[in-house]
Amino acid sequence: MKRIAPRSGAALKLAKGEILKIVDPEGGQVSDFLAYNADDVREVISNGRTFDYEETIQLGRGATLWSNRSNPMLTIVEDSVGRHDFLLTPCSKATFRHFYPDKPVHRGCFGNLAEALEPFGIVEDAIPTAFNIFMNVPVDGNTGRLRVDPPTSKAGDHICLRAEMDLIIGITACSAYASNGGSFKPIDYAVTTDV
Amino acid sequence: MKRIAPRSGAALKLAKGEILKIVDPEGGQVSDFLAYNADDVREVISNGRTFDYEETIQLGRGATLWSNRSNPMLTIVEDSVGRHDFLLTPCSKATFRHFYPDKPVHRGCFGNLAEALEPFGIVEDAIPTAFNIFMNVPVDGNTGRLRVDPPTSKAGDHICLRAEMDLIIGITACSAYASNGGSFKPIDYAVTTDV
Numbered sequence: 289m290k291r292i293a294p295r296s297g298a299a300l301k302l303a304k305g306e307i308l309k310i311v312d313p314e315g316g317q318v319s320d321f322l323a324y325n326a327d328d329v330r331e332v333i334s335n336g337r338t339f340d341y342e343e344t345i346q347l348g349r350g351a352t353l354w355s356n357r358s359n360p361m362l363t364i365v366e367d368s369v370g371r372h373d374f375l376l377t378p379c380s381k382a383t384f385r386h387f388y389p390d391k392p393v394h395r396g397c398f399g400n401l402a403e404a405l406e407p408f409g410i411v412e413d414a415i416p417t418a419f420n421i422f423m424n425v426p427v428d429g430n431t432g433r434l435r436v437d438p439p440t441s442k443a444g445d446h447i448c449l450r451a452e453m454d455l456i457i458g459i460t461a462c463s464a465y466a467s468n469g470g471s472f473k474p475i476d477y478a479v480t481t482d483v
Numbered sequence: 484m485k486r487i488a489p490r491s492g493a494a495l496k497l498a499k500g501e502i503l504k505i506v507d508p509e510g511g512q513v514s515d516f517l518a519y520n521a522d523d524v525r526e527v528i529s530n531g532r533t534f535d536y537e538e539t540i541q542l543g544r545g546a547t548l549w550s551n552r553s554n555p556m557l558t559i560v561e562d563s564v565g566r567h568d569f570l571l572t573p574c575s576k577a578t579f580r581h582f583y584p585d586k587p588v589h590r591g592c593f594g595n596l597a598e599a600l601e602p603f604g605i606v607e608d609a610i611p612t613a614f615n616i617f618m619n620v621p622v623d624g625n626t627g628r629l630r631v632d633p634p635t636s637k638a639g640d641h642i643c644l645r646a647e648m649d650l651i652i653g654i655t656a657c658s659a660y661a662s663n664g665g666s667f668k669p670i671d672y673a674v675t676t677d678v
Contacts, residue, residue: 356608385555
C-alpha cells in the first residue's frame with residue numbers, strides 16, 4: 289500500500305486488467321481521480337459520456353467509467369461507500385480564491401494532478417472534470433442546487449477500479465476545506481490483480 | 484435570424500459583449516452548445532467548473548457559464564424556458580449504436596459540431612460535455628438516476644447568452660430521438676447587441 293500525503297497527488301500506470309484499490313485510511317477524505325488512455329492521452333475520462341451510458345450521476349459498484357471517445361476505461365468492482373462525485377472539477381488556485389477568500393491560496397488537486405501527470409505529457413488544459421472518490425455532493429432533484437458535504441467514508445473504506453484499457457492514472461489526497469470537512473488527510477492505494 | 488436545419492450544426496464567432504439569441508421555432512427541440520476562447524481554443528466551456536461556481540446543475544437566467552480555466556465565458560441574460568442540461572455529451576455515432584440499435588447510425592451533434600468547428604482548429608477530442616439548450620434531463624436527487632424527457636420549450640421560446648470574452652461558438656439542431664421527443668426540428672439564432 290502506497291500513501292499519498294495530505295494535499296498532494298500521484299500518477300501511475302495501470303495495465304488493462306489490473307485493479308487499483310484506493311483506501312481512505314482515516315475516513316472523511318476525498319481523492320480526485322483521472323484516467324487517460326496510456327497509448328494516446330487525448331482519450332480521457334468523461335463525466336458526460338459516463339452519465340449518458342450509465343443513466344445516473346451516482347456511480348457505484350458495477351458502474352463503468354467511460355472515455356470521451358465512448359470507450360469503457362474502468363469498472364468499479366468494489367465499493368464500500370457508494371457515494372462519490374463526478375460533477376465538480378478539481379480544486380485549484382482559482383477555486384481557493386473563490387470559495388476561501390480568507391484562507392491561503394493552495395494549488396489544490398488541480399495543481400497536484402498537473403504536476404503528477406506532466407511527465408506523461410498531460411498539460412493543465414487536458415484536465416477535465418475528475419471522478420471525485422468519496423466526495424459527497426447531494427443534488428436537489430427539483431432545483432438542481434448542489435452542496436459539498438463531508439464524505440460518508442469511514443476509516444478503511446475503499447473502492448476498487450479495474451482497468452479496461454492500459455491507463456495513466458492521476459489521484460490526489462484532496463486539498464479543499466469543504467470536500468473533507470476541513471481536515472486534510474492522506475489517501476492510500478495499491479495495484480493488485482484481485483479484489 | 485439564421486436557421487440550422489434539422490440534424491445539422493453551425494459555428495460562428497461571437498465578440499465580447501455580443502449576445503447570441505437561440506430560438507426554438509417549432510418547440511420541443513434541443514440545441515447542443517459549445518464555446519471556446521477565440522484567442523486560444525484550448526480554453527473551453529466546462530460543466531464541472533460551472534457546477535462548482537454556480538452551485539447548481541440547473542442553469543437559467545443570471546447564471547454564468549465558466550471555462551476550464553475558471554474564467555466567465557457567457558452569461559444567460561434571457562431565458563424563457565429555464566430547463567437545460569449540462570450533464571450529457573453530444574449524441575454521436577457511438578451513442579446512436581448504444582441507445583438506438585435498430586435505427587440508422589447518425590453522426591449526431593458530435594459529428595455536426597466537429598465539422599462546424601474544424602475550420603477553427605478544434606478537433607473531435609476537444610469537444611467536451613456540451614451545454615444542451617432546452618434539453619430536459621430530470622435527475623432523481625436520492626438515487627442519482629437521470630432520464631431524457633422531451634423539452635418543455637414551446638414554439639418561439641428562446642435563450643440569450645452574452646459573451647464575456649471573444650468566443651468561437653458551436654451550435655446544433657439536435658439529431659437524437661430521445662432529446663426532442665423523436666421529432667427533428669430546426670433551431671434559429673441571431674447575433675445582437677441587445678436583448
